[in-house]
Amino acid sequence: MKTVFLFGGQGSQLPGMALDIRKEFPQTEELFQTAFEINPGFEQILVSKSEEINQTKYTQPAIALFGAAVTQVLRENGIEADAAIGSSIGEYPALAALDVWSLADMLQIASARGKLMTERLIKRRAEGFEDGMHAVLGLDEATIAPLVEKFDQLWITNINDAKQVVISGEVGQLAEIEPELKAAGARRIVPLAVEGAFHTPIFGEEQADLLQIIEQYSINIPQKQFYFNRNGKSLLNLADSPAEHKADVQLWMSEQMISPVGFYECGEKLFADQAEPYDLAIEISAKSVMAGMLRKKIKNIETVQINNAQQLKEFLHR
Numbered sequence: 679m680k681t682v683f684l685f686g687g688q689g690s691q692l693p694g695m696a697l698d699i700r701k702e703f704p705q706t707e708e709l710f711q712t713a714f715e716i717n718p719g720f721e722q723i724l725v726s727k728s729e730e731i732n733q734t735k736y737t738q739p740a741i742a743l744f745g746a747a748v749t750q751v752l753r754e755n756g757i758e759a760d761a762a763i764g765s766s767i768g769e770y771p772a773l774a775a776l777d778v779w780s781l782a783d784m785l786q787i788a789s790a791r792g793k794l795m796t797e798r799l800i801k802r803r804a805e806g807f808e809d810g811m812h813a814v815l816g817l818d819e820a821t822i823a824p825l826v827e828k829f830d831q832l833w834i835t836n837i838n839d840a841k842q843v844v845i846s847g848e849v850g851q852l853a854e855i856e857p858e859l860k861a862a863g864a865r866r867i868v869p870l871a872v873e874g875a876f877h878t879p880i881f882g883e884e885q886a887d888l889l890q891i892i893e894q895y896s897i898n899i900p901q902k903q904f905y906f907n908r909n910g911k912s913l914l915n916l917a918d919s920p921a922e923h924k925a926d927v928q929l930w931m932s933e934q935m936i937s938p939v940g941f942y943e944c945g946e947k948l949f950a951d952q953a954e955p956y957d958l959a960i961e962i963s964a965k966s967v968m969a970g971m972l973r974k975k976i977k978n979i980e981t982v983q984i985n986n987a988q989q990l991k992e993f994l995h996r
Contacts, residue, residue, distance in 0.1 A: 679957040679958055680760045680761075680954055680955070680956045680957050680958070681757065681758070681759055681760050681761075681956065681957065681958045681959075681960060682759065682760065682761040682762060682763065682948065682956045682958070682959050682960070683749070683759040683761075683762040683763075683772060683775045683959075683960050683962055684762070684763055684764070684772075684959055684960065684961040684962065684963070684968040684969065684972070685741075685745050685762065685763070685764035685765070685768035685769070685771045685772045685775075685961075685962055685963060685968070686741070686764075686765060686768050686961070686963035686964075686965065686966075686967040686968050687741070687764065687765035687766035687767050687768040687939070687967075688734070688737050688738070688741070688766060688767055688872065688876070689870070689871075689872075689965075689967065690741060690768070690963045690964055690965045690966075690967050691731050691732065691737045691740050691741055691964060691965070692731070692964045692965055693727040693728060693729055693731050694724065694725075694727035694731075695724070695731070695740055695744050695964035696710075696724070696740070696743055696744040696747055696964070697724065697725065697727075698986055698987035698988070699744070699747050699748065699751070699986070699987045699990065700747070701987070702987040702990075702991065703747070703750075703751050703987065703990075705750070705751070705754065706746075706747040706750055706751065708782075709743060709746050709747050709750065709781060709782065709785065710743065710747070712782050712785050712786075713739050713742075713743045713785050713789065716739075716785070716786060716789050717735070717736070717739045717789050717792075719736075720736055720739055720740075723736050724736075724740065732871070733796070733873065734792050734795050734796050734799065734873050734874075735792045735793055735795075735796040736792070737767075737792065738767045738788050738789065738791055738792030738795070739785065739788055739789040739792055740964075741767050741768065741771070741788075741963075741964075742767065742770055742771050742784060742785050742788035742789070743785060744771075744962070744963070744964050745768070745770075745771025745772070745774070745775070745962050745963075746771055746774060746781040746782075746784060746785060748962045748984055748990060749771065749774065749775045749781065749962065750781060751990060751994075752960070752990075755994050757960075759775045759776055759902065759960075760902060760903070760956070761776075761902055761903035761904060761948060761956065762775045762776050762902075762903075762904050763904065763905065763941075763944055763945060763948050763968075764907075765907065765939060765941045765967075765968065766836075766876070766877070766907065766934070766939050766941075767788060767791065767792075768963075768968075769906070769907055769931065769934065770784050770787060770788045770791075770931075771784060771788075771962070772904060773904065773913075773927075773931070775962075776900055776902045776904055776913070777898055777900050777902075778897060778898055778899065778900065778904075778913070778927065779895060779896070779897060779898075780896075783895040783896070786891075786895065787888075787891060787892055787895060790888065790891045791888055791935065794881075794884040794887055794888055794935075795874075795876070795881060795884060795935070797884065798874075798880060798881050798883070798884050799873050799874045802874060802880060807831075807848055808848065808849045808850075809846065809847060809848055809849065809874045809875035809880070810846070810847075810849045810852055810869060810870070810872065810874075810875065811835065811836075811844055811845070811846040811869075811870040811872050811875060811876065812844065812845055812846075812852050812856075812867050812868065812869050812870065813836075813838075813842060813843075813844050813866075813867070813868040813870060814842070814843050814844070814845060814859055814864050814866075814867055815841065815842055815864065815865045815866040815867070815868065816841055816863060816864050816865030816866065817841060817843065817859065817862060817863055817864050817865075818840055818841050818843070819834060819837055819843050821862055821863070822834060822843050822845065822859070822862075825855060825858050825859060825862065826845055826855065828855075829847065829851045829854070829855060830851075831847045831848035831851050832845055832846070832847035832848070832851045832852065832855060833845065833846055833847055833875070833877075833878045833879070833938075834938050835875070835876060835877040835878060835938050835939065836877065836938060836939045836941065837938060837939070837940050837941065837942045837943065838941055838942055838971055839942050839971065840942065842942075844870070846875035846876060846877065846878050847875045847878065848875070852869075876935075877934070877935065877936065877937060877938060877939055878936065879936050880936075881935045881936050882936055884935060885932050885933060885935045885936045886932075888932045888935060889928060889929060889932035892928045892931060892932055893928055897924050897927060897928065898920070899913065899916050899917050899920035899923060899924065899927065900913075900917060901914065901917045902914065902917075903948065905943070905944035905947045905948055906930050906931075906934070906944070907934050907937075907939045907940055907941060907944060908930040908931070908933050908934045908937050908940075909930060909937075909940070910940050910943045910944060910947060911930070912947070913927070941971070942971075945971070945972045945975050946975070948975075949972070949975040949976060949979075950975075955978075955979070956976075956979055957979065957980060958979065958980045958981075958982065959972075959976050959979050959980070959981045959982070960981075960982045960983075960984060960993075961981070961982070961983045961984065962984050963983075963984075963985065964985055964986070965985065966983045966985060969981050969983060
């Protein structure tokens, strides 16, 4: 049975996420302790089920930890990913599920990413900027791009579907572009509950710092499939000469911080033109997001959602 793991990004977090997995599967405790040690205050935020989990410095390690813990349990029960896909921070546990990084190293990298991005958010506010992200429904990237190019503090940052595109930047310019988007045919424009304009050049300095951190950790390039949000390139295509491409993987995963998330393209490629189609898609996320976004592509594939310990146990015992 060919299996693909799906990992959600920021927005898939919930207060207290993964605590039930920690309780029901005590073998994951080492991963929890690793995450707590490298993220001061994170244990209290998680255990108290605080809404502060929505702060980037806690959200990113929480999503990485949830993915790592579930992946460990699945592996111990003989369930391995033949392929994986993730959105934004979800790419990190996705790659760890494929053994590109160890689960523990992935927690280190994902936590560093959250800290770096938080530092930039603080600096940005101190400079007087207020940033946000808006989902534009009903328009494609080609229509939106020339409108966004008129503004110096706006960028296209997520392509979630053919006609669901996220733009990010300074809130004044987000308000200014809205009438133009509606005139072009936008069906809805939805402000997203985020702390800043993620996946934009705003985080340029932090991208360079993240690359230096990523380069400190061992990396493998397995014979498994994955498409990068950064550029839609295939991990499997790098596996024939892994030594030559380790630096590419490290660079692309750091550049993801400042680049549009091409999740739609990744999904299109992953589920298209397979000589041996996938039999099972497992969404590993505290809040289901990916299966809905990919519903047209995985409609003929058995889909399992693991949002909590109960769903994980039911899947293992079926």
